Amino acid sequence: MTPPDTIKHLTIGVAGLGAMGLPMARRLVQAGFRVVGYDVVQDRDYRSVPILTDPGEFAEQADVLLSIVRDEPQNVELCFAGQAVFRQPKYPKVFVLCSTVSPGFIGELAAQLPKDVTLLDAPMSGAPVAAEEGSLTWMLGGDAVWLDALSPLFSAMGTPLHKLGALGSGMAVKVLNNYVAASSVVAVRRALVACPKLGVLPEVLLDVMSQSSGQTWFGNRFLEIDWARQDYSPENTIGILEKDVKSFLKGLGDEPTAADEALLQSLRKLPAFPE
Known part of the structure; x- marks a missing residue:
């Protein structure tokens, strides 16, 4: 998948609506992005973020997936096991890994993703207070064309954007x-x-x-x-x-x-x- 002229036509899926993910998703909604959220905890008040409770429906609707779940096991659950987003008949073609994980895990993840999925590493810094303010700092690695295309999305949640090189460099x-x-x-x-x-x-x-x-x-x-x-x-x-x-x-x-x-x-x- 190549980046479109404007990413505002894409649906952004945000998985992991906790202390970081929920304010980040709200920032995207406020900036005019089309957003759908998913979290395994479904009895929380997510207010302004549209929520899908079925992982198959979430996978089908999301063009770009931002994973803001806690750790490596939760990402495995999201992608391949419990929610199995990338084992669904239709799945996002861009996967933006925002969780903080070991750099080596990114290679393991890439090896299991479908070949038509672009993987980017995009961890952020600033804690929930910066997520609420929209003042996160980004550390980005992966395909330069996609990172440029998604810059408005990252910027809606904070700047600066540090584009650091190949996949894994951000992590x-x-x-x-x-x-x-x-x-x-x-x-x-x-x-x-x-x-x-x-x-x-x-x-x-x-x-x-x-x-x-x-x-x-x-x-x-x-x-x-x-x-x-x-x-x-x-x-x-x-x-x-x-x-x-x-x-x-x-x-x-x-x-x-x-x-x-x-x-x-x-x-x-x-x-x-x-x-």
Whole structure:
């Protein structure tokens, strides 16, 4: 399938309408794209996003599929197993993988997709607050013609768009980025917990760090990020950070270093930070 003159004539399927996927789908609707959504959780209020409950109907209607499900197993379920979108009689001809996964998984996915499907990797950064604002940062890899054609779609959900090269290059940059991001979450939370013992108000530290060498995306937006105070759970955003660090390590194919193990343990032991 070659890109049409305008992608506004295509139906965009968004799979995975959670904390990231739902506000992203809403942004596309607001920008005038034709959108259909799908999620295995079907008793949630999806408001302005048209929802299909049958995966076969979803596969038939969607020309371009954005996968915003959590991880590698959920993508396998979406594509080939439980929902089996790409085993339906009619299926999307462009698959945009937005989930953060190991770069090596992309090759495994590509080998199983039908030959007439174009696969792009398009992970994004910014957390739900940026998805709501339409200020996501994109890390894109794959066919340059399709990436150019889909630029208005990505831009409706945020800029900048980093077009990084061949398939897998976007995901490689994303897992590197998220390793650093996970490290900064642990460091900022450790410093905030230490504030009372040093006679410093946490909000004062956050303000000073935002203008100093200690500034980070997490620290700068701590008061806006809805999960910033979470403790660890495999099911929440801190758990997703753990998953992203593991995706980075899986992509390397090396034994974890002591620093890698310490980061994972620190995430798992992260206590809730009080209001």
